[in-house]
Amino acid sequence: MSSEFKKDHVVAIDDFTVDEIKTILDLAKKMVPIAEGKEINTDFQGKILATLFFEPSTRTRLSFEAAMKRMGGRCIGFARPGTSSAKKGETLADTIRVAAGYADMIVLRHPQEGAAQLASNFSNVPVINAGDGAGHHPTQTLLDLFTIREEKGGISKNHIGIAGDLKYGRTVHSLTKALSMFGAEMTFISPPSLKMPEEITDMLRREGIEFHEAEQLDGTLDDLDLLYMTRIQRERFPSDEDYQEVAKSYHLERKMLENSKDDLKVMHPLPRVDEIKPDVDETPKAKYFQQAANGVPTRMALLKLLEGV
Amino acid sequence: MEGKRKKIKITPIEHGTVIDHIKKGQAMKVLRILDLIDREIDSIVSMAMNVNSSKGKKDIVKVEGKELRNEEFDKISLISPNATVNIIRDYDVIKKHRVELPERAKGIVRCKNNNCITNQREPVETEFEVIDEDPVKLKCIYCEREMVGEEISENVI
Numbered sequence: 001m002s003s004e005f006k007k008d009h010v011v012a013i014d015d016f017t018v019d020e021i022k023t024i025l026d027l028a029k030k031m032v033p034i035a036e037g038k039e040i041n042t043d044f045q046g047k048i049l050a051t052l053f054f055e056p057s058t059r060t061r062l063s064f065e066a067a068m069k070r071m072g073g074r075c076i077g078f079a080r081p082g083t084s085s086a087k088k089g090e091t092l093a094d095t096i097r098v099a100a101g102y103a104d105m106i107v108l109r110h111p112q113e114g115a116a117q118l119a120s121n122f123s124n125v126p127v128i129n130a131g132d133g134a135g136h137h138p139t140q141t142l143l144d145l146f147t148i149r150e151e152k153g154g155i156s157k158n159h160i161g162i163a164g165d166l167k168y169g170r171t172v173h174s175l176t177k178a179l180s181m182f183g184a185e186m187t188f189i190s191p192p193s194l195k196m197p198e199e200i201t202d203m204l205r206r207e208g209i210e211f212h213e214a215e216q217l218d219g220t221l222d223d224l225d226l227l228y229m230t231r232i233q234r235e236r237f238p239s240d241e242d243y244q245e246v247a248k249s250y251h252l253e254r255k256m257l258e259n260s261k262d263d264l265k266v267m268h269p270l271p272r273v274d275e276i277k278p279d280v281d282e283t284p285k286a287k288y289f290q291q292a293a294n295g296v297p298t299r300m301a302l303l304k305l306l307e308g309v
Numbered sequence: 310m311e312g313k314r315k316k317i318k319i320t321p322i323e324h325g326t327v328i329d330h331i332k333k334g335q336a337m338k339v340l341r342i343l344d345l346i347d348r349e350i351d352s353i354v355s356m357a358m359n360v361n362s363s364k365g366k367k368d369i370v371k372v373e374g375k376e377l378r379n380e381e382f383d384k385i386s387l388i389s390p391n392a393t394v395n396i397i398r399d400y401d402v403i404k405k406h407r408v409e410l411p412e413r414a415k416g417i418v419r420c421k422n423n424n425c426i427t428n429q430r431e432p433v434e435t436e437f438e439v440i441d442e443d444p445v446k447l448k449c450i451y452c453e454r455e456m457v458g459e460e461i462s463e464n465v466i
Contacts, residue, residue: 089430091429091430091431091432092426092429092431093431093432093433110426111424112424112425112426112429112452113422113424113425113426113451113452113453113454114425114426114427114449114450114451114452114453115426117426117450117451118426118427118431118433118451121433132426133424133452134424135452135453
């Protein structure tokens with residue numbers, strides 16, 4: 001079914017063309033009833049997915065495993081490095097070669113940047129990067145794009161606000177690159193010390209993408225079609241007071257959405273701490289739990305396209 | 310008189326390789342890149358630093374009795390893109406070569422990112438894409454971190 005989809009491994013979102021991303025999102029849409037358990041699927045019967053998590057991650061690991069199992073496949077792996085032979089000093093290269101002998105596909109989360117690229121050099125089965133340190137997390141971006149398309153009917157004609165830690169957040173860097181491929185307008189909302197890195201804003205200028213920068217949530221929300229919130233981490237600030245002072249202006253609460261567009265949607269990669277108050281959850285604008293659920297059909301689509309089933 | 314003085318400073322060699330126009334202060338790094346410091350070789354290796362030239366100060370390295378191969382000297386371009394390599398036979402320059410930047414630099418430079426997987430105990434050579442030539446800018450193909458100038462010369466393996 002996927003003769004046009006020729007990828008041996010998935011390391012970064014920029015490995016994909018816009019057409020390839022669209023192929024994944026189209027297929028993800030078809031996988032929704034299976035992801036929700038409303039249809040039975042056995043495409044992966046007899047197949048094994050290895051989930052190698054050298055760093056804990058609840059959503060990513062569970063949604064990959066749910067995706068595989070909903071399609072009739074099985075999973076092996078570990079959720080913490082303490083239970084793998086890495087603790088005995090095995091190289092990642094060896095762990096990958098061994099796992100490739102046991103499984104049909106490998107999902108890897110690792111604390112070091114470049115781990116997935118290295119793993120792909122040593123594996124004769126597809127490797128999917130599920131996060132490599134501060135590097136890439138392409139399946140998060142795919143599920144973000146899927147969510148935007150589902151909620152807004154498309155990606156390109158939206159004005160998307162991205163708020164929080166834009167300097168260190170790998171999710172927002174990948175998302176920004178992907179949104180630029182689709183040509184969406186963006187507003188970056190962050191404290192000055194956590195601004196979007198210049199290499200990314202330079203790239204947007206080169207590509208002719210319209211973007212704006214702001215330092216407050218207040219006053220920027222009313223024009224947005226979609227708001228993508230991220231967490232500001234305490235460890236980015238010298239003191240607790242500094243952190244509290246800055247963080248509070250990036251806390252979203254229901255009353256701030258009063259003048260926003262009726263069809264504004266709010267997303268967040270989760271986990272959230274204080275940045276979205278629980279009173280937002282009950283509004284129809286809150287889409288972050290749906291976004292998390294979308295991880296399953298999106299990852300199903302990717303598994304299917306990579307495996308060619 | 311001027312010519313005579315020059316000869317005294319930088320004596321000609323009968324056979325071997327003279328690497329000229331090395332960026333000032335980089336001669337030691339050139340020796341390291343070419344593995345001329347630790348390798349067991351019979352050649353006499355000499356170097357001159359801070360030499361006056363028409364284009365300002367430069368360093369020079371001479372390797373007697375050994376003709377370097379292209380793949381060896383192109384590595385020099387990473388730290389000194391304007392260097393020239395002269396192959397000498399019987400006191401004559403038989404080949405003059407301006408170093409060329411390779412498209413990829415493999416196993417020559419260590420990644421500056423301590424959290425890059427290539428800085429762990431893994432069985433891979435470092436590998437960088439040369440993304441800019443002047444000044445030389447490298448991008449790690451693993452962690453995608455970029456390196457330029459001193460960052461490169463400080464991380465020569």
